[in-house]
Amino acid sequence: MSKKKLAIFTIVIAILLDQIIKIYVKTNFALGEEVLVFDWFRIHFTENNGMAMGFEFGGKAGKLFLTLFRLVAVSAIIYWLIGNIKRKVHNGVIIAISLIFSGAVGNxxxxxxxxxxxxxxxxxVATLFADKPYGNLFYGKVVDMFYFPIWQGTLPEWIPVIGGDFFTFFQYIFNPADAFISIGVALLFIFSKQAFPKEEQTVKD
Structure with missing residues (x-):
């Protein structure tokens, strides 16, 4: 498989998987509804207006800015991906950038x-293609559902600042797009030498 086809295949599969899961959750769960898969893994439907992991800022203006920023960012990412395809870099780098692009597009x-x-x-439970949608163009909410409360309990008193507090690890709820971005970044670290090659310096006599 050529590097171009590998990139297209990765992007199409990742975006489709992201949207299929989100639409399924959106059309089968009410907000806050949860399904226990394992003690350490739950499907918990929530939505956020802002950045990954539920962070928000700036109200509607901040929401619009974030969406426009993401549009600019994906343009830069696709340019970066095309450049690496032309350079014929390692397939791991192609997959990494494709996953980051897919995650950004998904959200x-x-x-x-x-x-x-x-x-x-x-x-x-929400209706797809509803007669009375909940928002406007560019002001949709990002769907999250993966929740991994691997450990919950009260922290020992000897820990500075947070000692004695109830703590959940991992407390953030995320979606497939967030996961693709995280995997892509991890792959870039693994293949950092191929992704960010150092230019050979030539010594002039």
Missing amino acids: IIDSVFYGVIFDHSNHQ
Whole structure:
């Protein structure tokens, strides 16, 4: 498989998987509904207006800025990917950049379109292509569902600042797009020499 085909295949599969899972959760779960898969893994439907891991800033203006920033970012990422395909870098780098691109696009789709194709999920299961959508174009909410509370308990008192507090590891809820970005970044570290080659310095006589 050529590097171009590898990139296209990775991107298509990742975006489709992300959107299929999100649409399934959105159309089968009410907001806050949870399914226990294992003690350490749950499907917990939540939504956020802002950045990954639920961080938010700036209200509607911040939301619009973030979406526009993501659009600019994916343009830069695709340019970076094309350049690496032309350089014929290691397939691990191609997959890494493709996953990062796919993750960014997956969350952009939520932010741009979900507000105009779904109705709300508060105390009800949302309808796809609803007559009365919950938002506007560019103001959709990002769907999250993967929750891994691997350990929960009270921290020992001897730990500075947070000692004695109840703590959950891992407390963040994320989606496939977030996972793809994280995997892509991890792969870039693994293949850092191929992704960021040092230019050979020539010594002039």
